[in-house]
Amino acid sequence: MKAMILAAGLGTRLLPFTEFTPKPLFTISGRPLLDIIIYSLQSAGCEAVIINTHHLYKDIDSFLASQQYAIPVCTRYEPVILGTAGAIKNAADFWDNQPFMVINSDIVTDIDLRKVYDFHLSHNHQATLVLHDCAEFNNVWVDKNDFIAGIHDQEKEANLGYARKLTFTGIQVLDPEILEFIPDRVFSSSIDVYRKLILSGKKIKAYISKKYYWKDIGTPERYKETVFDKMAPEAFKRAFPACVCKKIECSKLKGDGSDRKWYRLTAAGRSIVMVDHGIRKEPGISEIDSFILIGRHLYDKGIAVPEIYLYDTFSGIVFLEDLGDVNLQAKVKAGKKILFYYKSIIKLLIKMSIVGVKEFDRSWTCQTPYYDKEVILENECRYFVDAFLRRYLKLNICYDDFKDEFILLADKALEFSVNGFMHRDFQSRNIMIKDGKPYFIDFQGGRTGPIQYDLASLLVDPYVALPCNVQYQLLDYCIDKLSSYIHIDKKKFCLCYKYCAITRNLQILGAFGHLSLVKGKTYFEQFIPTAIESLKYNLSAVEDTQFPRLKAAVS
Structure with a gap:
């Protein structure tokens, strides 16, 4: 048995996802559909496979070149799409004198292809179509003897009261003689060919799959x-x-x-x-x-x-x-064992910073590999101005009004940083509590950066609004615990923390403004006043001469 996999389609119904990935390379558990089908054919005893290609054909060729199948697999590029039947005729030199199988590349099924092929060998008709009962796509008429009576043929309903409609699965077995019904070098649809066959008095047998899984992935x-x-x-x-x-x-x-x-x-x-x-x-x-x-x-x-x-x-x-539904925010709201949880979390934060950075590959990051000056200026300072001050508060203020202050802030936030793995969004809603133990989620923004930033994210978190004295108590606790692993200059650590608390505050307000106004997630608006008060407080904790314009903007 030889087989063709139809893989030339544009995947229009799957746009925009098919702009960069051809439909046959869509994956399930990391395996492209094309690969799954080739292995199914191989298991069914197929001796060679040809794949017609057009859209993003080089990607398909590249994928196949990276594989090692037990049978020959080749492609046939179509500069102009020839249609399902035209593709079969275009591969006429590939076929031998035995029946061959044709299968669509956009289906997922566990139908036994060997049984299908053997079924075709058991009768003397030129074509076997594999059908399945799928109400959404049932448009193939089948008579009481399991022969195809019509395809997309509405008038059959009146003439064949005993017939039923089923879905063509995209799997077919054909005798080589079928090529005589397909015109050369022009677009030709299999449906038209089958209609021609039926009109000429030929019969097309239906193989009806029952208790099998079948789905097309056309949308x-x-x-x-x-x-x-x-x-x-x-x-x-x-x-x-x-x-x-x-x-x-x-x-x-x-x-x-x-x-x-x-x-x-x-x-x-x-x-x-x-x-x-x-x-x-x-x-x-x-x-x-x-x-x-x-x-x-x-x-x-x-x-x-x-x-x-x-x-x-x-x-x-x-x-x-599944870590359950209880996060740190809920635990704080309940008011039980707050310091116990925060101290446990800080110990885990220290471990994540120190151990997490080991063998951490910065190419894994989808944002930036480091928390650096550009991140602070663009993703926190400019974000705060554009998303919060300008769009949310509708203030006639621009980034350049604060540029010098933001540059100073960025330099100060990085000056005495203790770097390790940085979560970047280490707040109470991203810390789950399961069976009394904290777990961290939403780590996809992770990178190398200062532990002071993650600590600030935890302590100035507006979702919980920890009292300032508790924040300082936990800051001291972190320094004490971290000092048992590495040498810490407490004064320098705290200086960096102060400025990281400000940059984090700016990021928070930028995010709340964006989520509330642009994303329509008004739930976050309730936390804006707390975040503003936190920013005011953290700005007041630095030197009086620093950030006068920023202080004035939030006063």
């Missing part, structure tokens, strides 16, 4: 559904090897500032969390890559982060440990 929604169908059970298996989950329930969790979507999956009394980052739109490292690479690195280093069970970086889906 983003169906692609996401397929990824879930295939990956969720495997994720449960990895999380709970002894768990038998026949049915998986999915409930949406409340999101936060990001555009990601969070879900809790439950089965057999167990639960995991799924996060959807969205389908990848362009090449290059993205947030999901950093989430996985940094998350697994921290987990392997023994840092308190959720275990990642399974992921697919193209679809944007990650399955991870």
